[in-house]
Amino acid sequence: MAVDLLGGDDAPAVVVDGALRAMRADPDLHLLLVGPTEVADELIAALGPAQRARITVRPVRDSVGMADHPSAARAESTVRAVVTAVRDGTADALVSAGATGATVTAAVLGLGRWPEIRQPALVATLPAVAGPVVLLDVGGTLEPRPATLARHAVLGAAYAAVAHSVAAPRVGLLSVGTEAGKGDRVRRATDPLLSVEPLPGGAHYVGLVEGYDVTLGARADVVVTDGFTGNVLLKAIEGAYAMAGGPPVGGGAPRAAALLGVAGTVVVCHGSAGADDVASGIALAAHLWRRRAIDLVSALLDGDAVADRSDRSTDTEVRTS
Amino acid sequence: MAVDLLGGDDAPAVVVDGALRAMRADPDLHLLLVGPTEVADELIAALGPAQRARITVRPVRDSVGMADHPSAARAESTVRAVVTAVRDGTADALVSAGATGATVTAAVLGLGRWPEIRQPALVATLPAVAGPVVLLDVGGTLEPRPATLARHAVLGAAYAAVAHSVAAPRVGLLSVGTEAGKGDRVRRATDPLLSVEPLPGGAHYVGLVEGYDVTLGARADVVVTDGFTGNVLLKAIEGAYAMAGGPPVGGGAPRAAALLGVAGTVVVCHGSAGADDVASGIALAAHLWRRRAIDLVSALLDGDAVADRSDRSTDTEVRTS
Structure with missing residues (x-):
């Protein structure tokens, strides 16, 4: 390293x-x-x-x-x-x-x-009620186009499957409400793109999700947003856990992110x-x-059947918070 | 009512x-x-x-x-x-x-x-370490122009002074870092506008602030952002407090916002x-x-000296969370 x-x-x-x-x-x-x-x-x-x-x-x-x-x-x-x-x-x-x-x-x-x-994404994993929530982008691309957000959904789905062993990840697009049409222009343009985007790792798109879903994980395993919102969110959540007297048992806001x-x-x-x-x-x-995570994510993106999923070691899930 | x-x-x-x-x-x-x-x-x-x-x-x-x-x-x-x-x-x-x-x-x-x-703002008040943090916009205007964000800073400063009796409110613009130039285009365009914008209630602009400042309030009493980010933030913070086993002693994320x-x-x-x-x-x-808050905010915006600050009653600060 x-x-x-x-x-x-x-x-x-x-x-x-x-x-x-x-x-x-x-x-x-x-x-x-x-x-x-x-x-x-x-x-x-x-x-x-x-x-x-x-x-x-x-x-x-x-x-x-x-x-x-x-x-x-x-x-x-x-x-x-x-x-x-x-x-x-x-x-x-x-x-x-x-x-x-x-x-x-x-x-x-x-x-x-x-x-x-075109635009790599920084991906962070937050602990939530039912398992980890993969949030991206958290600061790599501040103003993504809809096509970039759709690519990031693909990256996030592959990452959830590979790095966190989430089976059939649920992928959501962060917005201000769950009803179709809620959100700003980039969200309204991305939502229809994502509903037809093929997602790797058995993932499926669940539609618009809200801020709660980033911290509670009720609706999605992967939450896609722009790097501005993701970065601000992550820091506000970290502050909230500090205000609340400490992070939840499963871990707090991550302070390290992977570049995909x-x-x-x-x-x-x-x-x-x-x-x-x-x-x-x-x-x-x-x-x-x-975990050979980066290679495996790349292979999933290429649509390759990933035959060799063997880890380089037998380490268990690390806490990133 | x-x-x-x-x-x-x-x-x-x-x-x-x-x-x-x-x-x-x-x-x-x-x-x-x-x-x-x-x-x-x-x-x-x-x-x-x-x-x-x-x-x-x-x-x-x-x-x-x-x-x-x-x-x-x-x-x-x-x-x-x-x-x-x-x-x-x-x-x-x-x-x-x-x-x-x-x-x-x-x-x-x-x-x-x-x-x-031109664009009204929804303003929410969060409890923080040193006192309330006024966050706006939390969902009224999803894609504000820089001039709108600057007007919202004025509204937020007046609201903090009137509704929460904050003396000389510190006003910050939410971004991904505190160094000048951090952020997307709308933040980079708004920062110089705010540094010359006259603010009411004895308020002053402290520059860019980060997600932490929304929950901890260390740098600012008023945090200005677009309605998309503000709405997502508020809900994520609410989820974080639920994850942490409950809101902090001073109260959690507000679930009601005032329209200014x-x-x-x-x-x-x-x-x-x-x-x-x-x-x-x-x-x-x-x-x-x-508190005659809406009238007083309006008067502060007009630059009127507010002679009569008398409340309509003697109620104390309400919890909005």
């Missing part, structure tokens, strides 16, 4: 701390630390001699700041270097808590998009991630890689 | 029940029941003889359904009749749990918009409102009328 040591508001301290927690929780984890040598050394110093073999360092000094334009990811930086590590096979997956736009841009440029995916639509396993953490969030992002990346 | 007996998914039963609860909670409340006579009779039968004097009935048989187009509110219906009651002075305020679009349309047509308000920008006191409840929600909607309408 390639880790961007300089990504995030509180980097590198929380990233170092999070990486340590992830290593302690998962004895099979190997990390490629990308950032200044002295920061990596600090992490290595905290490990016993036997653990140090699980660390590789790639020294990079520059990073993309939270206020920088995403295109800053074109320049040499930690986020570009973690992407390069995945492309050249040095790492199996990457994790960054840096600016989302920069990570997405670097991943698209460095790894390439899947065919027919690029050729590689990419996990983005909140810019304001704490050490636990970084650790859960690393765990999510390892979980996805071991 | 004029009450639309036929508004809402579970009308008239929950409206009757909610009206009864509101009357028991507030001995000074008089209700104008608008709907079928037999429904009103059912409510009256549940009251003691002394209480029956607090009820007036206006028989109307037709209603606007949740799936109807908002323009259906043009036809004779309960929602149009409650608006007429406010316009002709028979009622001081109206409450409906019917389709939001129909109620807004009926209120705009029947009561008229304030000058310079029309010449009258109008409160809209959720279509899926329960009896308690209808009761809290009626209590909110009474609270706003007693």
Whole structure:
């Protein structure tokens, strides 16, 4: 797992701390630390001699700041270097808590998009009453066209089937009411597209769903929305759980999201991630890689019968919250 | 208070029940029941003889359904009749749990918009750590232009000052990050407008805020967003509190919203409102009328020095959740 040591508001301290927690929780984890040598050394110093073999360092000094334009990811930086590590096979997956736009841009440029995916989606999984709810997009594409939302429904259905083993996922389009015709122009244009879109993984479209369904999961396993709404929702839900005195038993709002639509396993953490969030992002990346989730999602999109669904390991569902 | 007996998914039963609860909670409340006579009779039968004097009935048989187009509110219906009651002075305020679009349309047509308000806003108040957070729009205008969002910021600031006695409200524009330039096109266009917009009630613009701020209130007392995002947020937060085992001590997500920008006191409840929600909607309408909130907001918008801020009564802050 390639880790961007300089990504995030509180980097590198929380990233170092999070990486340590992830290593302690998962004895099979190997990390490629990308950032200044002295920061990596600090992490290595905290490990016993036997653990140090699980660390590789790639020294990079520059990073993309939270206020920088995403295109800053074109320049040499930690986020570009973690992407390069995945492309050249040095790492199996990457994790960054840096600016989302920069990570997405670097991943698209460095790894390439899947065919027919113009806009990759960030997908987050929330715990709900009857099981997980897959929410996308949570910040990758702020203003999707209806065709993009329909593609994201396909991505989300495949992800629910592969990453969370949801059988026959129910896919809903987030709107302000469930009756046909409710919503703004993009929702009204997407609803008829989705009702004829073939969905993978035995998924079916259930129509418009509401905000409740994101948190309670009563109507859908996959909730499709634009990245603006998804991002705002996720943070408001996190705040609500903080207000309520803590997350529900099944876990709270996720603070790490997977990027779907690029050729590689990419996990983005909140810019304001704490050490636990970084650790859960690393765990999510390892979980996805071991499940071959990105390959399997891609195969489902191509309409391939997925013969080999064997995991790379026997890990169980990770908590991403 | 004029009450639309036929508004809402579970009308008239929950409206009757909610009206009864509101009357028991507030001995000074008089209700104008608008709907079928037999429904009103059912409510009256549940009251003691002394209480029956607090009820007036206006028989109307037709209603606007949740799936109807908002323009259906043009036809004779309960929602149009409650608006007429406010316009002709028979009622001081109206409450409906019917389709939001129909109620807004009926209120705009029947009561008229304030000058310079092209798009009225639905405003909801959420409890947060340091005090209430006023969120608007929560479903009135799904696709506002930047100028509309800027006007809504003015409405929200005035409402926070008047309805919740917030001194010098902090006004934020909801986006996906706090750094300037974060967000979609409408946010990027609105941010510079708001930074020069004169705000009433001693309010000031604090810039972009995030989803957390809606639930925690750390950065802003007034959060401005489009009606699509606001509506979805409010319902997701409600679901989050249900997931967390109940709302926080200060109260949960509001299930009644005030309409700002029309010449009258109008409160809209959720279509899926329960009896308690209808009761809290009626209590909110009474609270706003007693505080002269709509008049005072209008006066603040006109830039008038508000000499007479005296309440119509001495009621205390009502819970709207």
